[in-house]
């Protein structure tokens with residue numbers, strides 16, 4: 001699965017209607033997923049951020065292509081919310097008051113995810129310049145064929161088993177990056193979760209992650225290209241510490257707000 005945090009079924013605000021089947025399709029205004037999903041699915045700003053990320057990647061790649069490299073060049077990308085848009089799964093979970101995990105396997109098998117804005121043009125541009133693309137994702141191995149079909153039908157380059165590295169025994173991505181590094185110079189990495197870039201960001205400790213992002217600030221926009229994901233990710237599990245079910249997240253996050 002592409003997410004670590006497990007979400008318990010959403011309790012609805014109008015609990016007195018809980019036995020009524022139709023109520024399960026009512027979206028609670030308190031659902032913390034609602035606003036971030038509205039942002040990624042409807043705002044022009046979300047799309048602009050994605051284009052900004054991939055435009056930056058292209059500028060950097062043009063510079064990198066002028067340099068001398070000993071090994072062939074590679075770009076490593078995450079899949080979910082980096083090149084493929086799976087937010088319809090989260091939307092379905094919010095609408096039905098349940099967890100994305102109920103729909104995830106079916107969604108992967110359908111292979112109908114659309115491309116994240118800018119991803120396809122950038123990776124096709126990279127391929128035209130003989131840069132190979134490796135897809136390092138924490139999707140499960142059982143979804144490999146459907147994932148490749150989805151990527152291929154959209155026109156993504158290198159959508160084959162040699163370039164697809166799904167989750168093995170661990171969610172850690174460095175061992176898979178190390179395999180690529182044996183034969184390639186990884187010149188850019190793209191991801192929506194900082195764990196897509198370096199091991200230090202696998203941490204669930206907020207202070208560790210925030211210190212690392214300051215220490216490594218020079219890498220953002222130069223080697224590492226970050227896509228926005230306000231819906232889910234390591235940032236959220238680090239904040240919630242796996243304590244809160246979705247219905248409790250609003251109060252939990254409110255208690256964490258910094259005012260003046």
Ligand SMILES: [Mg+2]
Pocket residue numbers: 002078079080081082191192193
């Ligand atoms: Mg991702």
